[in-house]
Amino acid sequence: MKIHLHLVKTMKETEYLETIKKVLADSSLIGDDCAFLTPDMTKNNGLYITQDSLVEDVHFKLSTTTPYQLGKKSVSVNLSDLAAVCAEPLYITVSLSLPKRLNEQFVKDFYRGVNEICEKYNVKVAGGDLTGSDKLFISICAIGRKTGEYNISRKNAKPGDIIVVTGCHGDSAGGLSLLEKNDKSCERLICAHLEPLAQIEKSKVLSNLVNQDFAMMDTSDGLADALYKIAHDSGVLMEVDFEAIPVSEQLREKFPDTYKSLVLWGGEDYQLLLCIKPEIYKKLDKDQFFKIGTVQKADILPVVRIKDNDILHTIDLDVFDKKSFNHFGDK
Amino acid sequence: MKIHLHLVKTMKETEYLETIKKVLADSSLIGDDCAFLTPDMTKNNGLYITQDSLVEDVHFKLSTTTPYQLGKKSVSVNLSDLAAVCAEPLYITVSLSLPKRLNEQFVKDFYRGVNEICEKYNVKVAGGDLTGSDKLFISICAIGRKTGEYNISRKNAKPGDIIVVTGCHGDSAGGLSLLEKNDKSCERLICAHLEPLAQIEKSKVLSNLVNQDFAMMDTSDGLADALYKIAHDSGVLMEVDFEAIPVSEQLREKFPDTYKSLVLWGGEDYQLLLCIKPEIYKKLDKDQFFKIGTVQKADILPVVRIKDNDILHTIDLDVFDKKSFNHFGDK
Numbered sequence: 109m110k111i112h113l114h115l116v117k118t119m120k121e122t123e124y125l126e127t128i129k130k131v132l133a134d135s136s137l138i139g140d141d142c143a144f145l146t147p148d149m150t151k152n153n154g155l156y157i158t159q160d161s162l163v164e165d166v167h168f169k170l171s172t173t174t175p176y177q178l179g180k181k182s183v184s185v186n187l188s189d190l191a192a193v194c195a196e197p198l199y200i201t202v203s204l205s206l207p208k209r210l211n212e213q214f215v216k217d218f219y220r221g222v223n224e225i226c227e228k229y230n231v232k233v234a235g236g237d238l239t240g241s242d243k244l245f246i247s248i249c250a251i252g253r254k255t256g257e258y259n260i261s262r263k264n265a266k267p268g269d270i271i272v273v274t275g276c277h278g279d280s281a282g283g284l285s286l287l288e289k290n291d292k293s294c295e296r297l298i299c300a301h302l303e304p305l306a307q308i309e310k311s312k313v314l315s316n317l318v319n320q321d322f323a324m325m326d327t328s329d330g331l332a333d334a335l336y337k338i339a340h341d342s343g344v345l346m347e348v349d350f351e352a353i354p355v356s357e358q359l360r361e362k363f364p365d366t367y368k369s370l371v372l373w374g375g376e377d378y379q380l381l382l383c384i385k386p387e388i389y390k391k392l393d394k395d396q397f398f399k400i401g402t403v404q405k406a407d408i409l410p411v412v413r414i415k416d417n418d419i420l421h422t423i424d425l426d427v428f429d430k431k432s433f434n435h436f437g438d439k
Numbered sequence: 440m441k442i443h444l445h446l447v448k449t450m451k452e453t454e455y456l457e458t459i460k461k462v463l464a465d466s467s468l469i470g471d472d473c474a475f476l477t478p479d480m481t482k483n484n485g486l487y488i489t490q491d492s493l494v495e496d497v498h499f500k501l502s503t504t505t506p507y508q509l510g511k512k513s514v515s516v517n518l519s520d521l522a523a524v525c526a527e528p529l530y531i532t533v534s535l536s537l538p539k540r541l542n543e544q545f546v547k548d549f550y551r552g553v554n555e556i557c558e559k560y561n562v563k564v565a566g567g568d569l570t571g572s573d574k575l576f577i578s579i580c581a582i583g584r585k586t587g588e589y590n591i592s593r594k595n596a597k598p599g600d601i602i603v604v605t606g607c608h609g610d611s612a613g614g615l616s617l618l619e620k621n622d623k624s625c626e627r628l629i630c631a632h633l634e635p636l637a638q639i640e641k642s643k644v645l646s647n648l649v650n651q652d653f654a655m656m657d658t659s660d661g662l663a664d665a666l667y668k669i670a671h672d673s674g675v676l677m678e679v680d681f682e683a684i685p686v687s688e689q690l691r692e693k694f695p696d697t698y699k700s701l702v703l704w705g706g707e708d709y710q711l712l713l714c715i716k717p718e719i720y721k722k723l724d725k726d727q728f729f730k731i732g733t734v735q736k737a738d739i740l741p742v743v744r745i746k747d748n749d750i751l752h753t754i755d756l757d758v759f760d761k762k763s764f765n766h767f768g769d770k
Binding site (some may be wrong): 140142143144145146147149154155156157158159160161163165166167180189190192193195197201202203205232235236237239240241242243245247249251252254261262325326342 | 441471472473474476477478480485486487488489490491492494496497498520521523524526530532533534536565566568570571572573574576578580583584585592593599656657766
């Protein structure tokens with residue numbers, strides 16, 4: 109853990125380090141410039157690495173999130189990428205660039221959130237750095253261990269596969285929309301945005317059940333985005349029944365006119381989207397894994413087709429490009 | 440490699456990814472949200488991980504560095520931490536937060552620099568992300584493999600050890616000072632600041648030669664800082680002869696009144712500082728490894744004593760705290 113004290117003048121280097129050490133349940137890997145990792149590689153399946161950054165006023169506003177929630181979310185968005193490849197999370201490094209207006213209390217509360225998620229999933233903080241900046245900037249790197257012999261990739265969807273999601277979509281975008289209007293009336297939606305969890309448990313279920321290659325990714329950039337990416341990379345048609353997508357009562361109630369757009373294009377729900385063989389789908393708990401459609405042979409282009417009652421929406425490259433630029437726009 | 444296109448509207452996601460892939464000599468590990476790593480763990484010595492961030496207008500100014508130089512430096516500062524523990528660098532992930540004013544050409548040039556250092560040391564880029572922000576923000580995570588059976592730590596300095604550095608100090612701070620005055624008159628100093636290299640080769644020499652625990656760290660935060668940290672963590676007195684510290688002619692010439700302060704407190708030279716047994720020191724090439732003093736038993740407090748001709752400077756906790764807050768102040 110490197111703390112560049114001349115850039116963070118409100119406190120001494122050692123004080124910051126002590127603050128962080130006190131908060132973490134396991135601080136054995138911080139203190140040096142490098143952390144020494146000894147992942148159990150006896151099976152030698154290999155490791156997964158991922159890195160995600162959150163920038164103040166781009167990905168979050170300090171007026172709508174607490175430092176504690178931000179710490180939790182910063183770790184969770186990285187663990188979500190590991191969940192999407194059924195990797196067992198082992199280590200994270202945390203890089204924090206701190207404006208002078210934020211003090212020791214901020215660091216403490218942020219790391220309380222980091223620690224909560226790390227303890228929950230038995231993940232160790234293996235250093236990182238703390239520097240100064242104008243805006244708060246968080247970049248976390250996460251390392252996990254490959255658990256199975258099979259491969260998980262966006263390219264593995266095959267005609268006949270069942271399309272499955274692990275939970276509700278749209279809640280996070282709905283929560284963000286409420287926060288932007290300073291509307292605190294629905295805790296579920298706001299919490300979905302501020303404290304999303306990675307689907308580590310469901311990823312473990314899959315890892316214990318599946319024994320062959322399949323397609324999976326998280327829906328961090330939106331359900332439609334994930335559907336399109338799998339369709340594109342696998343060269344298949346993803347046929348989805350909109351009514352089968354889990355949508356919370358609260359989202360329908362708060363956003364009666366726009367909830368469908370939030371469900372498809374909202375993003376940041378950090379659920380998993382997977383395409384698996386029907387015989388594996390049969391073994392899954394239907395209260396935790398929701399069938400939303402089937403993979404079909406693509407006739408011309410890789411596309412997503414979403415049936416909503418009698419209306420058929422087609423997402424091809426044009427729609428995808430337009431929608432992705434218009435993050436929360438209506439359909 | 441995750442590219443959050445709705446935050447970087449000047450170009451499409453796939454275009455950015457293609458740009459990066461074209462520049463990298465080995466782009467086999469980028470494209471997915473997670474990269475799959477298969478370090479050779481047959482010796483199972485373990486891995487080292489480190490993360491360092493560079494923030495625009497805090498760590499660098501775009502008016503004084505080219506994107507290419509910035510790419511090189513961003514990787515080098517991380518590899519320097521691996522060099523300091525004699526780790527063989529294997530992978531990096533690169534997180535880039537890009538203001539809208541910076542375009543595809545910036546990404547291309549930055550990654551040309553990243554690629555140059557990666558190719559030089561056989562390091563693979565294993566993903567990362569690209570998002571939007573107001574200021575340019577770079578956070579790189581580097582992973583290396585432990586090469587020896589011994590331990591390297593700041594705590595390992597013992598009375599009787601020889602204190603060694605791998606090269607000149609002060610040049611980088613001198614270069615920064617010139618850049619701030621828009622004085623382009625000394626390429627060596629400016630280059631030392633904008634394009635420092637990690638001491639990977641010298642780290643390899645050490646790793647092949649040493650067979651027991653020793654103390655080492657890089658001098659990224661300044662030579663006096665590193666001396667004090669080893670003294671503190673090992674509980675020893677570091678007795679240094681200022682005249683033995685390698686100082687470039689150019690630094691003496693350009694900064695006749697202040698060069699001593701730059702040598703001791705300047706920082707960002709990314710040399711190695713080590714404390715080793717005299718019998719190992721004897722085997723080192725004296726043109727590459729420079730003896731600057733000896734480790735002594737500490738009578739009261741861990742301190743650094745620097746002999747400069749007949750004057751003796753003592754760096755204890757008070758001096759250290761004051762100096763570290765006064766980064767480029769005179770002595």
